Amino acid sequence: MKELKYALFTGCTAKESTPEQMMSTLAVAKKLGIELIELTEASCCGASHLQDYDDFLSLVLNARNIAYAEKHGLTMVTICNTCQLNTAMTKHRLDHNADLKAKVNAKLAEVGLEYKGTSQVTHFLYAIIDDFGLDKIKEMVVKPLSQFNIAPFYGCHNIRPSELQNETHQNKENAYNPTSLDDLIIACGGVNVDYNEKNKCCGFHAELQAPHTAAVLTGNAVAGAMDANADWMVTPCPLCHLKLDTQTHHASVAIGRDVSLPVLHMQQMIGLALGCTASELGLKHHVTKVNFV
Amino acid sequence: MEAITKQNVTFKVFRFNEETDYLPYYNTYTLEVTHEEVVLDILNRIKWDHDGSLSYRRSCRHGICGVCSIKVNGKGILACKSRLFELIEAFGNELTIEPLSTKRAIKDLIIDKKDFWDKHAVVKPFLTGDIDEAPTSEHLVSPHDAEKLLEADYCIQCGACHYSCPAVEINDQFMGPAAFASAYRFSADVRDTESEDRLHLTNEEASGVWDCVKCMECAEVCPKEVNPIEKITKLHNMIFEAGIAKNNVATRHAVGFAHSIAKHGLLDEGELVRYSEGNIGVLKHVPVALKMFSKGKIVLPWNMPKSDKLDEIQKLIKSSSTVKF
Numbered sequence: 001m002k003e004l005k006y007a008l009f010t011g012c013t014a015k016e017s018t019p020e021q022m023m024s025t026l027a028v029a030k031k032l033g034i035e036l037i038e039l040t041e042a043s044c045c046g047a048s049h050l051q052d053y054d055d056f057l058s059l060v061l062n063a064r065n066i067a068y069a070e071k072h073g074l075t076m077v078t079i080c081n082t083c084q085l086n087t088a089m090t091k092h093r094l095d096h097n098a099d100l101k102a103k104v105n106a107k108l109a110e111v112g113l114e115y116k117g118t119s120q121v122t123h124f125l126y127a128i129i130d131d132f133g134l135d136k137i138k139e140m141v142v143k144p145l146s147q148f149n150i151a152p153f154y155g156c157h158n159i160r161p162s163e164l165q166n167e168t169h170q171n172k173e174n175a176y177n178p179t180s181l182d183d184l185i186i187a188c189g190g191v192n193v194d195y196n197e198k199n200k201c202c203g204f205h206a207e208l209q210a211p212h213t214a215a216v217l218t219g220n221a222v223a224g225a226m227d228a229n230a231d232w233m234v235t236p237c238p239l240c241h242l243k244l245d246t247q248t249h250h251a252s253v254a255i256g257r258d259v260s261l262p263v264l265h266m267q268q269m270i271g272l273a274l275g276c277t278a279s280e281l282g283l284k285h286h287v288t289k290v291n292f293v
Numbered sequence: 294m295e296a297i298t299k300q301n302v303t304f305k306v307f308r309f310n311e312e313t314d315y316l317p318y319y320n321t322y323t324l325e326v327t328h329e330e331v332v333l334d335i336l337n338r339i340k341w342d343h344d345g346s347l348s349y350r351r352s353c354r355h356g357i358c359g360v361c362s363i364k365v366n367g368k369g370i371l372a373c374k375s376r377l378f379e380l381i382e383a384f385g386n387e388l389t390i391e392p393l394s395t396k397r398a399i400k401d402l403i404i405d406k407k408d409f410w411d412k413h414a415v416v417k418p419f420l421t422g423d424i425d426e427a428p429t430s431e432h433l434v435s436p437h438d439a440e441k442l443l444e445a446d447y448c449i450q451c452g453a454c455h456y457s458c459p460a461v462e463i464n465d466q467f468m469g470p471a472a473f474a475s476a477y478r479f480s481a482d483v484r485d486t487e488s489e490d491r492l493h494l495t496n497e498e499a500s501g502v503w504d505c506v507k508c509m510e511c512a513e514v515c516p517k518e519v520n521p522i523e524k525i526t527k528l529h530n531m532i533f534e535a536g537i538a539k540n541n542v543a544t545r546h547a548v549g550f551a552h553s554i555a556k557h558g559l560l561d562e563g564e565l566v567r568y569s570e571g572n573i574g575v576l577k578h579v580p581v582a583l584k585m586f587s588k589g590k591i592v593l594p595w596n597m598p599k600s601d602k603l604d605e606i607q608k609l610i611k612s613s614s615t616v617k618f
Contacts, residue, residue, distance in 0.1 A: 012560040015598045017590045040601040044560040048507045050550040052529035053616060060613040061554065061606070085509075107613045111605040160509035161520075174383050175513050176368040196367070201459050201508035208569050209543040210504040213463045217506065246581055246590075285588050 004131055007069035007119070008036040009087065011080035012044050013238040020282025021238045024267035025079050025124065027280040031140070031271070032132060036077065039068045045086035047239075048157070048205055056103075062090035063104045063115040075120040077127050079267070081157035081237035082205075084123045085164075091121055092164055122168045123158055125236040125266055129180055130170040134187040142275040144189025148232065148292070150269070151193040151225035151261070152181035153244065155237030156201050175199060181236065184266065188273035197224035202243040212254060218243050219255030231292065232262040234269045241265055246287045262290045298328045300381060304335060306347065307391040309398045317395065320344065326377045332390070333361055333372040336402075349402035356516065359451030363402050364391045369453030369514040393456035409452045412468045416476035416494055421487040438483045445478035445524055447517040454511035454521050466500040470511035470521035473502060477524035480531065492535055495528050502528050503543035533616045545569045548618045555610045558600025563591060 014022040029036050042065040044050075051058035066087060069076035078084040094101040095117045105114055122130070128137070159165060162175040173180055178199050182192040202221055203214030222244060225233050235241050244263045252258045264272075268281045272293065283290045301323060309317035322339055333351055340347045350360040354373045361372040366384040380388055390402070397404040422432075454470040455461055461469040468476075476495050480488040495501045502525050511521040529547070538544045546569040553561045553568075563582070567575045585591050592598070600606060 012562065015559060016562050016592045017585065019589060041605070043558040043600050043606045044550065044554050046550055046554075047560065049547045050554070052526055053533055053547040053551060053618065054614055055526070055530055056615045057551065057610065057613045060609050064605070064609065107609055110612055111608055113605075156508040156510070161512040176366060177383055201506050201510070203459075203506055205507040206460070206504060208546050208566065210460065210464065210499075210506070213460050213467075213504060213506060216463045217459055246585055249581070285590055287584050287588055287590070 003033060003035060004127070005035040005037070005074060006077035006127060007072045007074040008038045009042050009045075009065060009069070009076050009078050009083055010038060011078065011083040011238070012047075013242065014079060017242055018238040018265070018285070020285040021079060021241070021265045021267065023280065023282040024265055024271050024276070027276045028267045028271045028274065031274045031276065032128075032137075034127075034132065037072055037074065039065065039076070041068050045083045047082050048086060051086075058086070059090050059093065059100070060104050060107045062087050063094060064108060064111075064113060066091060066119055066121065067108060067113045067115045069119040069121075070116050073118075075122060075127070077122060077124050079124050079236075080239065081123065081155040082239055084121065085157035087121045088164055088168065091117065092167065120168050123236060125158065125180055125184065126169050126171075128270075129183070134183055137184070137187045137270065137273075138189075141187070141189050141273045143273055145185070145269070145273055146189045146191070148190050149193045149228075149230050150185045150190040151195060151228060151230035151233045152185060152198050153202070153221060153225070153233050153235040153237075153240055153263070154178050154181055154199050155235055155240045158236055159199060181234065181266065185234065185269070188269055190269070190273075193225065193228045193230045195224040195228035195230070197221040202240040204239040204243040207243070207247070211250070214243070215247065215250040215254035218247050219251035219257070219259055222248060222251060222259040222261055223255060223257060225261055226259060230261060232264060232290075234264045234266055236266040238265065248288060260288055262286065262288055262292070264290065299325050300378070300386065302326050302377065302381060303387045304339070305387070305389040306339065306401075307389075307395065307398070308347075308401055310400050311398070317398065319389075328376075328378045330377045331373055332363070332365060332370065332375045332377065332380070335377065336372060336390075347402075348400040357449055359449035362393055362451035362453045362516070364393055365389065369393060369457045369516075371451060371453075371516045374516055393452055397456075404456075406452055408465070409450075409455050409469070409471065412455075412472045413450065413475060415468065416472050416479075416491055417487060418472075418475040418479060420479055420482060420485050422484045423486065432484060434483060441481045441483070442478055443481075443523065443527075444517070444519050445474050445481065448474050448478070448519045449517055451516065453514045453516060454519075457510050457514045459508055459510070460504050460506050464499060464504060467504050468495070468500050470505075470525065473528060474519050474521040474524045477527050481527070488531075489535060489537070492528065492532050492537060496532050496537060496539065498541060498543065502532070530616075533618065538618060542569050542571075542574065544618065551610065551614070555607055557597055558603045558606045559598055561594075561597055563594070
């Protein structure tokens with residue numbers, strides 16, 4: 001197999017509140033022999049809020065990020081569901097609207113850049129599934145997760161709207177019955193747990209504006225996983241991770257029940273199965289203790 | 294090889310009669326279904342061949358009246374439009390048929406949609422304008438202006454988005470995606486004269502657009518591809534453009550991204566929370582922040598990372614910004 005190489009858009013949390021996500025991404029990429037060129041010039045994607053304030057500015061900034069991936073001639077890989085949605089949405093809108101693309105490019109020209117539309121944008125989860133292959137992951141597992149019931153938590157912005165998301169997926173995902181993360185758990189030797197909240201919202205984006213709504217959603221998600229007998233949860237989204245890992249106190253109060261489970265980033269789960277150490281995967285950076293390693 | 298055109302499917306059907314039952318239950322039917330059939334055909338067959346007491350709403354059978362909306366395996370659908378074979382492909386041969394909202398069930402698949410209609414009515418879902426009693430010509434709208442409605446007027450008020458919206462489910466006041474799509478539809482109409490009133494209505498805390506959790510489910514579920522969250526985003530934009538955005542945690546949260554990106558390229562997470570909440574409001578986040586700090590999850594201001602070529606980002610923010618707060 002030709003060596004895989006991508007332009008990595010880290011997003012902001014990997015540089016700040018989820019350092020373990022950055023560490024585990026690099027550790028897993030190394031194990032898998034995937035080369036990641038970090039887009040150090042990239043800005044924040046606006047996290048689905050900047051466009052509420054200034055949609056055009058959000059488009060220009062996201063187009064600039066993609067333009068840097070295009071300069072490398074590489075597919076952009078994201079490691080945050082919301083970065084994925086914002087970037088893919090920008091790409092979709094510019095690729096389907098020549099006027100808008102021209103307007104955005106007129107701005108980018110001021111800094112000597114151009115958005116061409118030549119780079120794909122995909123989340124690391126789907127890069128692994130579509131390009132690397134789960135069969136190959138399975139072959140590489142040295143420490144299977146067979147003793148664990150693992151609850152997948154997909155995160156909204158990787159699966160909805162599915163029409164947009166599936167534009168770049170070879171293995172199409174159904175938003176009401178997603179399978180990618182379940183398949184990844186199985187490939188890592190774990191037991192995937194089915195529960196109603198696996199494709200639901202964690203509440204992250206309304207945490208400040210609607211704290212009660214956000215806390216109930218977090219509580220429901222963790223409670224759903226606990227009731228399905230999960231030992232821990234896994235997510236491809238660092239924002240879901242922040243909510244599920246650090247906010248369980250508010251969530252417990254909101255739903256009137258103590259809920260808490262260790263939550264791993266998708267990269268950490270793969271890393272464990274491939275034999276990475278706890279320190280390589282940054283497991284000490286979790287608020288809810290990862291109690292099984 | 295000849296294509297399979299018949300399959301056996303087990304249907305678990307939600308049953309409840311608020312006049313006689315304390316709790317709902319499920320009846321199970323196994324039927325042979327053909328590739329031409331839609332869910333409404335199955336409901337009819339169960340009612341006509343197995344149990345005449347099964348209750349559900351149906352009318353046009355053409356995906357336009359919106360009354361037959363229900364959920365299959367958690368997915369909001371129009372029973373008359375949703376093909377069995379597509380559902381089997383998505384969920385397998387066991388399908389659970391439920392009302393759009395189980396907690397609002399009156400009888401079987403029939404729900405009380407009062408909250409939906411009440412919230413819909415609040416946004417004044419009609420055109421208000423100066424009407425010439427004796428017009429001499431049509432009130433023409435240019436194709437360019439008509440395009441501004443996007444797909445908002447495709448809404449058939451089926452309620453699929455409203456009863457799939459997690460914010461509606463938790464917060465009784467939240468108006469929900471259908472009401473917002475309707476508010477947008479009329480506020481974006483160049484003939485309308487109450488646009489700003491409607492924007493004020495959708496600008497309220499708790500009930501308005503700010504409580505949207507951005508799960509994108511309304512865009513996913515809508516059987517008419519109205520894409521309500523796109524209209525919610527448009528309402529946000531219109532509220533800022535009209536200069537009626539209040540200075541509160543929700544508006545500052547959206548604006549805070551622009552400030553932070555201008556300063557660092559990246560988002561300064563801590564500063565965003567402080568800016569959004571204010572110096573006093575931010576204090577309630579201190580306990581979680583301390584826990585995060587102890588795990589190395591908080592970057593202190595003097596260590597805040599910056600994007601390379603920040604000057605480019607700053608230049609673009611200056612030249613591309615379209616609104617002020």
